[in-house]
Amino acid sequence: MTNQPAAIGTSARRHDAAAKVTGGARYTTDVRLPGMLHAKVLRSPHAHARLRSIDATRARALAGVHAVLTREELAGLSPTYGYFVKDQPVVAMDKVRYVGDVVAAVAAEDEAVALRALELIDVVYEPLPDVPDVTAALAEDAPELFEEAPPGIVPPYGTGASGHLRPRRNVCYEFRYATGPADVWQECDHVFEDTFAFSRMNHFHLEPFVTVADVRGEQIEIWSSTQNPFPLRKELARVLRVDENRIRVHVPYVGGGFGAKHNCKTEPIAILLSRMAGRPVRYCLTTEEGFLTLSQHAAVLKVKTGVKADGTFVARESEVLLDAGAYSDGSPLVAEKAAYRMPGPYRWTHVKSSCACVMTTTTPAGPFRGFGATQSTWASESQVDMIARRLGMDPYELRIKNLKRLGEPFVPGESGIDSDLAEGLDTVAGELGYHRRARTPNRGMGLAIGFKDGGGVNKPAQARVKVTANGAVYVNSGTVEIGQGASTTLCQVAAEVLGVPLEQVAYAPINTDVTPFDQGTNASSGMTVMGRAVLRAAEAVRAQVLEFAARQLGCEATALTLENWAVRRGDEAPIPLPGLIMKVFGGTGYEFSGEGFFKAPNSPEAPLDAPCVFWEIGWAGAEVEVDPDTGKVTVLQLVASGDVGKAINKLVCRGQDEGAAVMGLGQALFEEMRYDGSALLNGEALDYRVPMAEDLPERFVSVTQEQGHGPGPFGAKGAGEGAMVPVAAAIANAVHDATGVRVTALPLSPERVFNALHRH
């Protein structure tokens, strides 16, 4: 690794760049198998109804129809699934619970025939009262979505002493956490109580939910657009009651997921239809159906904060209600995170948090980029600004005063903060010109710090690196290339360790039969968890190669260096490895292969079972102009920044931060799944407003901080979520700065801002 240019810290071209810009990249949507059928599903028109009867006789008789799946065909299976609570049926069993709930599925020669067949399925519903929101759901006489406890309820991970399931009406899970003495409330000079509303976004991944399934005899083979192939395999094996190794999961490129593509989505239906039809089945949702499949959690967040007269933070208690929608999906874990992260990056004497997942007759909610931290940061960072203004302090100063120091633990038993929070805030404030700003009517600036534990909890990762006799390197890992660039950056880690050019390292496609086990592509864990497994695998191979060469050369491995697939002893000329290897192994060679494993240690002291892998911190600063006549917020400047510890690939980090910031911008200004009762009003691409190129701020800056304290390879931290989390609060804080008016609900639409201005 002496003369070889570094493989990390560059802006190396992504491995997937050429294929993606030329249209050659293959996604699950592109998979075509001979004889492949197409699936469509019948969805409930009712928000809540008992399923009296279902008769698919006419559909089955339609020419071109090869299989119809209704609840009858689920006999003998474990027909419900869920990340923690197994409450979502493959197709409706006794009831439907939201408009769009899946009632039946058809596989036919083409989608048109399948759609026609759906019209021939006769369903008799008995409508029941709906439960459109958390208030309705928690009412004493609210209708119950689940009359019996869903099957297979399991607590989330580990012993989770602080979290627990509560048999409350329409609550699938509740999490509580407290630390420090509650009597410090008496020492507070001021106590502020505020309530915030958080809107529900759609994930809006450009590649829809899609699975191609091919069941042949006992072998189930799927290509699926999923973030978590191994957990998916396990859940499918449970549902289908087969051994895991009868299910082969291939994951081609994935066109975005943002948390949505975990656990069962299109997979069970595609598999069951293929098994029934004896032909491959493609089941691809439309964008509209995506809105009916999973969303972010809307939330109501009550925050009570006690401070000293000088602004010192003392105590914070919070209660969060997440709208989990009709099925629990990943809600319990999101609830834990939303509550746990509510203290934010500040020093408190006492903290108490709770969060309940409330079931409503709306689209199920689940994991979403930010994973609860978006909700908690929205409330926390809005309130920090409100408190500063109430105390007559500058919000920047109030933050600086209370921020934790580098290395200070978050709560007892937790990892210490691994970013210099003040340095990050100064970077963003400086870039924004926060301290030099002139007061201009209707213009204002705001700051915010997004705060989440990153890298997942209790998340093991296994990786393999193998190298041919000629020095061609493969990285085998279950981390999905979902657009984040992991298929390049993980190769950079291996290239650096092995001293070969990045071009010589390839990232293998994922197939659960042969790819090393991984928990999934989520929680910004690609570099801090899988990256460490890849690092260890590459180091294992490096050690093997050096030991092999040392044996051949009759020296110690420590006397050798590895560079460009040659070994070198001191200043001697490099000895190419291919010749050495072929001499020993003959024929067509050999491959060195090393495995690496990483898992953050468990800890009984840590509130969530294990200290977090790293802290994913995002800072945002915004300057806005508010039109008082229309309420329209124009973002003049947006500065977003994440601390990536060490950028393995600068361009990839920038791409992650910019993408995250724009998603935050959408959350701040435009995006919201709007309901009329239980009926979704804007569940299609034309009506649902995502940010477009023209919505970008006039000045849009992303700053990749490399503070160097990360636990990943070469000091790296994770990226991808941090820069999204604080954006909405920074913009709301800027609107407050511009207008003196606080908007406590998202998005900051002209209508909402106008109303706030004129209530004022």
Place this chain on the structure above:
Amino acid sequence: MTNQPAAIGTSARRHDAAAKVTGGARYTTDVRLPGMLHAKVLRSPHAHARLRSIDATRARALAGVHAVLTREELAGLSPTYGYFVKDQPVVAMDKVRYVGDVVAAVAAEDEAVALRALELIDVVYEPLPDVPDVTAALAEDAPELFEEAPPGIVPPYGTGASGHLRPRRNVCYEFRYATGPADVWQECDHVFEDTFAFSRMNHFHLEPFVTVADVRGEQIEIWSSTQNPFPLRKELARVLRVDENRIRVHVPYVGGGFGAKHNCKTEPIAILLSRMAGRPVRYCLTTEEGFLTLSQHAAVLKVKTGVKADGTFVARESEVLLDAGAYSDGSPLVAEKAAYRMPGPYRWTHVKSSCACVMTTTTPAGPFRGFGATQSTWASESQVDMIARRLGMDPYELRIKNLKRLGEPFVPGESGIDSDLAEGLDTVAGELGYHRRARTPNRGMGLAIGFKDGGGVNKPAQARVKVTANGAVYVNSGTVEIGQGASTTLCQVAAEVLGVPLEQVAYAPINTDVTPFDQGTNASSGMTVMGRAVLRAAEAVRAQVLEFAARQLGCEATALTLENWAVRRGDEAPIPLPGLIMKVFGGTGYEFSGEGFFKAPNSPEAPLDAPCVFWEIGWAGAEVEVDPDTGKVTVLQLVASGDVGKAINKLVCRGQDEGAAVMGLGQALFEEMRYDGSALLNGEALDYRVPMAEDLPERFVSVTQEQGHGPGPFGAKGAGEGAMVPVAAAIANAVHDATGVRVTALPLSPERVFNALHRH
């Protein structure tokens, strides 16, 4: 492994059985990709000609044509390939060298368009004199097929002191070997010199040569019907001048190969056309084109044997000429084996062998089931019978007198014989009723012993076994399921070691990106080489699991046994592993993964660089009736037997032996690629006569011997070639016994036998 029923030694149902009998098994021929084009090639009508010019302008202009490949498009590549001698061009460069040599290739919307385009390619040839057989090729004034030494000539494996390249006219390689004092010829009471002719078979694999290639950007992805994915990847990388990891080789089920499907066949053309067209390309040969692609080696074998008056063998010298056809392919290695195996399983004081690969203007010859041993056994075992009759001895007695003992080395530095040869011969003779036979006119019996070193030379194999938290086991190996049953038997080895039912073990599909490296599916090496790698991988996993469990239970790993995915301490109740694993790894678990490597040791003393892995011995006994009026040979009884050491799967072994014996029957009686000069006369399925069900002998017995001396897992040896090798000689010996007439050329067609009878 105590209460669990044994996974080995059974006749367990094959993993591929259900898929294959229901038509669900996917072969390369079944692969379809969206937008896939179809390739056809233009073949030379001349046996030998200079390529004056080639003009594809009109073909390129044809509607539906997407790419045309001629020698011009090979610029910048290393355009010739070959297993040892790189003499075969992807498409013809300066010359064509046999009728059927590939001149150009077209990719078009469908095969019909491609065929039409071929007619529009204008080629000007300058015909040259042909070289139809070895006699013509070795004539002093013979035309030279290669005017310059082919590029990239490399000696075969290792230092190969005894083998060497010789710049003889039209000889691509020559091998010589000698041991023991040559002056023992003086001590011989009789010296017999005989010459034998061996006919050329077609491999006749039911799945044709076929590749689907998909080149996207820098990534080359192929699905190919190949026996040796990793060596293929290496050779393609050399030809295409790319890193090996830019070529991803998938191997679905392979529908037979018998040696033909090694190295480049359809792959380079499919890849280059796909790269040019920017679309996937399927290049699938017809059966007729298979006859123009590769064949077995026809051979002329001179054998000179010196014996004592009492029948004691003393010395044997032999000269073999293999007809290598137009390109060298695997000929050098086949030549080494043909010569090296010529002594057969007998004790000699002096041995001297040579074999030359002679280039002719016919279909290239290459590896074929038996790999040179079929040729050498045909000559050797025919002559042993002839000598017995000349000495007035029973051929059985002459063999018994001279057979090597168990453990006796073959030649100095070589492995000892690992079968009791006499026991095997007795088994077959007994089953045939050889010693009880009554003399009946025109009926006779013959015996023969096939003899080859098995398991390949210098052949490393790597394997991986991984196990999910729930105990679902995967075997990852590069051994191709080519019909031999390896995907089942290798799983049986893992199941036995891990103490789980065979149904719980899956064999993963092959993809060179993630599958452990392997030298190839050949040389009956599946169980003795890869089986040992799988055994070690499974043992590594077993050790990991026991150590993991011991840590959790606070005991020594040696105190635990593993059974049905539970551990047990002494007589205590078994503790299921899934719970133990989930407790530690949480989330969705973990996979234990172990790697195993095996390579027979090199040895400077061994004539072929390394002692052989095992001896693949086949015994055959035949009873025939010869019709003196027509020369038709009817096989009344055929007894074929291989010693498999220990049958991992009895039914699989029987299938291998029966298949091999029937292929031997075809060689003995029917099969021969017949040439008129350089023109193949019977190169299609209707004219080329393979054995059919009705050709099976009235009594057809295969005896799987399990002598227990194998080096493989649980004492296994390899299988699949042994029972083919001796069949032709056994039948010729029986014909001799029946008629008193010796036929020294194959096949024993009615015409040939009739002529022999009437010359007599």
